Amino acid sequence: AQSVTQPDIHITVSEGASLELRCNYSYGATPYLFWYVQSPGQGLQLLLKYFSGDTLVQGIKGFEAEFKRSQSSFNLRKPSVHWSDAAEYFCAVGTTSGTYKYIFGTGTRLKVLA
Amino acid sequence: DAGVTQSPTHLIKTRGQHVTLRCSPISGHKSVSWYQQVLGQGPQFIFQYYEKEERGRGNFPDRFSARQFPNYSSELNVNALLLGDSALYLCASSIGTGGEKLFFGSGTQLSVL
Numbered sequence: 224a225q226s227v228t229q230p231d232i233h234i235t236v237s238e239g240a241s242l243e244l245r246c247n248y249s250y251g252a253t254p255y256l257f258w259y260v261q262s263p264g265q266g267l268q269l270l271l272k273y274f275s276g277d278t279l280v281q282g283i284k285g286f287e288a289e290f291k292r293s294q295s296s297f298n299l300r301k302p303s304v305h306w307s308d309a310a311e312y313f314c315a316v317g318t319t320s321g322t323y324k325y326i327f328g329t330g331t332r333l334k335v336l337a
Numbered sequence: 338d339a340g341v342t343q344s345p346t347h348l349i350k351t352r353g354q355h356v357t358l359r360c361s362p363i364s365g366h367k368s369v370s371w372y373q374q375v376l377g378q379g380p381q382f383i384f385q386y387y388e389k390e391e392r393g394r395g396n397f398p399d400r401f402s403a404r405q406f407p408n409y410s411s412e413l414n415v416n417a418l419l420l421g422d423s424a425l426y427l428c429a430s431s432i433g434t435g436g437e438k439l440f441f442g443s444g445t446q447l448s449v450l
Contacts, residue, residue, distance in 0.1 A: 322393025
């Protein structure tokens with residue numbers, strides 16, 4: 224079955240600390256991979272995407288993610304978190320056959336301590 | 338350029354009523370998808386439309402329907418509303434139907450009382 228797992232429902236970090244949000248997926252082939260961020264009551268903003276090629280991808284706002292095929296993972300990282308990064312983060316798989324759709328994880332809510 | 342626009346932003350309905358949500362894609366985008374996001378969950382795929390034809394449907398009951406117009410805008414209709422239909426409904430547009438970024442609107446928050 225196709226699925227995306229974000230094991231951490233909530234994460235709290237101090238401002239300036241490093242961040243890693245975990246994402247594991249189950250899919251029959253190498254999917255398209257995305258990270259989105261959502262502020263309360265808002266839509267989804269794309270942080271970064273992986274389609275192919277270099278497994279370390281850079282995104283907006285200083286975020287990066289690494290695709291590890293052997294671990295079926297696509298973890299999101301940021302070396303130094305800012306208070307404005309507090310939001311909910313969603314990992315998503317874009318299907319590569321049949322109807323093109325995103326399969327989202329349940330999200331990780333990030334809280335940043337001043 | 339305008340992004341994906343959705344209307345209304347908020348809506349309150351009672352059980353059994355019908356609702357229509359609207360979406361205008363980014364100019365030049367021919368595909369529109371609809372997602373339902375229940376509080377505390379990730380968005381769930383409802384429909385994809387491309388060139389006015391349904392290209393895919395998620396695991397939702399027949400009470401949910403949609404259509405796409407010649408200008409590529411789209412409507413999502415939900416009949417016989419249930420309390421469980423309360424959610425943020427997100428519309429996303431893309432240029433085509435595969436392997437591309439989806440651009441999301443800010444959503445319509447539907448509350449069913």
